[in-house]
Amino acid sequence: MIAQLDIKDTLVTIDAGGCYAEITDAIVDDGGSYAITLKENQPTLHTIAQTVFEKHQQDDFADVMVYRETARGHGRVEERTYYAVPVPVDDGRWAKWSGLRTLVMGRFRRQEKRKEAVEFTRYYISSLSCMEVERLGQSLRGHWSIENRLHWVLDVSFGEDGNRTREGHGAENLSVLRRLALGMLKQVKGNKTMGNVKYRCAVDPEFRTTVVKKFLMR
Numbered sequence: 001m002i003a004q005l006d007i008k009d010t011l012v013t014i015d016a017g018g019c020y021a022e023i024t025d026a027i028v029d030d031g032g033s034y035a036i037t038l039k040e041n042q043p044t045l046h047t048i049a050q051t052v053f054e055k056h057q058q059d060d061f062a063d064v065m066v067y068r069e070t071a072r073g074h075g076r077v078e079e080r081t082y083y084a085v086p087v088p089v090d091d092g093r094w095a096k097w098s099g100l101r102t103l104v105m106g107r108f109r110r111q112e113k114r115k116e117a118v119e120f121t122r123y124y125i126s127s128l129s130c131m132e133v134e135r136l137g138q139s140l141r142g143h144w145s146i147e148n149r150l151h152w153v154l155d156v157s158f159g160e161d162g163n164r165t166r167e168g169h170g171a172e173n174l175s176v177l178r179r180l181a182l183g184m185l186k187q188v189k190g191n192k193t194m195g196n197v198k199y200r201c202a203v204d205p206e207f208r209t210t211v212v213k214k215f216l217m218r
Contacts, residue, residue, distance in 0.1 A: 007032035011128065011139050016041055019125070021096045028098040028127065035104070035126040035136055044093060049123040052085060053105045065130045067137040076112040082137035083107075084130035099127035104136055153182065157194040184215040 002012075002023065008031035014023065016039035027034045038046050056064050065084045070077065083105045087094050094100050104124040111117040126136055158178045165171045185197050188211050201208045 002026040002030060005030070011035060011135070013139055013142070019045075021098070024098045024100065024127070033099070033127045035124055035128065035140055037140075038123040038125050045125065046123060048088075048091065048093065049103050049105070049125075052088065052103055053083065053123075056083070056085060065133040067134040069137065069141075076110060078111075079109040080137065080141065081107045082133055082140070084126075084133040084136060086130055087125075097125065100125055102126045102128055102130045102136075104130075104133070104140075106137070106140065153194065157198065158182070184211055187211065187214050 003026060007027065011033045012027050012035075014034065014036045016037040019036045019038055019042050024034055024036070038049055040046055056062075061083055067082045067084075068080065070079050072078075084102050087100055087103055102125070104126055106122045106124065107119070108122070109117055109119045124136070124140060128136055158181070160175070160178060163171070163174065165174055182194075185194060185201070189197050201211060
């Protein structure tokens with residue numbers, strides 16, 4: 001999929017499901033940069049990142065590049081702090097990750113009215129320099145805003161959250177099909193609601209064929 005995209009001089013953000021060396025290879029080979037969420041599916045890297053930032057925390061992140069931002073709205077305040085440090089050069093376990101230069105830690109605090117504050121931490125890897133921590137922070141925030149909007153549409157229009165398929169690869173396969181269908185419908189949606197477009201596809205075979213042809217002939 002990456003090979004089919006023009007990502008030269010583009011920063012690609014991916015969640016933890018795409019944190020694999022083969023993907024960083026493809027991005028770098030195509031002239032792009034990356035910022036990828038790091039979770040327990042890469043336990044070694046995740047542990048290293050935690051250890052690195054724990055050491056920096058001991059001296060209150062002195063000499064660490066930092067970017068902070070605060071957002072207010074809808075009855076809540078969100079504070080986001082991103083720390084970026086160079087990858088330790090003396091650790092060979094990073095060698096297989098093409099272009100990897102920076103470890104990022106994001107600390108987040110969300111305060112809603114009449115509720116206790118929620119705090120959490122995320123880790124990331126990136127091929128950008130730690131000097132670009134502001135760009136990293138803004139891009140990572142933008143990634144999750146897109147993810148949240150996508151999940152909202154999938155839930156409202158396709159009932160994803162209410163689906164109870166659990167056996168085998170059923171849930172994963174249905175998730176792929178929903179996203180494929182959503183991409184097809186967006187090609188013809190215009191100013192209509194997603195529900196209206198879905199209904200027309202259901203009752204109008206000719207329109208349904210048009211949707212499929214338009215998607216395949218992009």
